[in-house]
Amino acid sequence: GDSVTQMEGPVTLSEEAFLTINCTYTATGYPSLFWYVQYPGEGLQLLLKATKADDKGSNKGFEATYRKETTSFHLEKGSVQVSDSAVYFCALRTYNTDKLIFGTGTRLQVFP
Amino acid sequence: NAGVTQTPKFQVLKTGQSMTLQCAQDMNHEYMSWYRQDPGMGLRLIHYSVGAGITDQGEVPNGYNVSRSTTEDFPLRLLSAAPSQTSVYFCASSHEAGTGANVLTFGAGSRLTVL
Numbered sequence: 001g002d003s004v005t006q007m008e009g010p011v012t013l014s015e016e017a018f019l020t021i022n023c024t025y026t027a028t029g030y031p032s033l034f035w036y037v038q039y040p041g042e043g044l045q046l047l048l049k050a051t052k053a054d055d056k057g058s059n060k061g062f063e064a065t066y067r068k069e070t071t072s073f074h075l076e077k078g079s080v081q082v083s084d085s086a087v088y089f090c091a092l093r094t095y096n097t098d099k100l101i102f103g104t105g106t107r108l109q110v111f112p
Numbered sequence: 113n114a115g116v117t118q119t120p121k122f123q124v125l126k127t128g129q130s131m132t133l134q135c136a137q138d139m140n141h142e143y144m145s146w147y148r149q150d151p152g153m154g155l156r157l158i159h160y161s162v163g164a165g166i167t168d169q170g171e172v173p174n175g176y177n178v179s180r181s182t183t184e185d186f187p188l189r190l191l192s193a194a195p196s197q198t199s200v201y202f203c204a205s206s207h208e209a210g211t212g213a214n215v216l217t218f219g220a221g222s223r224l225t226v227l
Contacts (some may be wrong), residue, residue: 034215042221043202043218043219044155044202044204044216093214098162099145099157100157100204102147102155103154104152105154
């Protein structure tokens, strides 16, 4: 079945460091791909999305490119801030189902 | 603009008790769903609905019932709570069903502890 695999955390960085969180997927259809973020004590909210191969989603300095050849959607940010500390979830949703499938989440901790 | 509202935020139950987690959205969304979040397991889909009167099972439906009598409401019922149902529950909705690309809007979550 469809699945998402993302790197385990926690990822610990100093402020202004470069961030990469890896995400790969398995899907039988043509999925849309998402990154959601969960700040402490809150629900999930959309960070960015891409709906077809080679699309790049971007928001708040974060970027991810839909790579069909490597079935990946890695999240990157050039310079993280303390306020980026949160749990990040990679997810996919295929057109032939209505289910959003999540990875296990990666906790990011940014220190000043 | 309330979005997705979940109640209660916190609940403690004893094994065998029943309860209902409420979810309401005011965005006229067709699609609604319930997830549970457990450490190291991410979010797992319990049940979902693509419209009023239509529900279906997700990955982990056992021990939970749902109904969708109106577009706005999607309650999750625990008929006989078990300690394994201790978790944080999230309700989420999106505008259309079956397109794949629509973004889910999440509620703030309901933390349930079963003793």
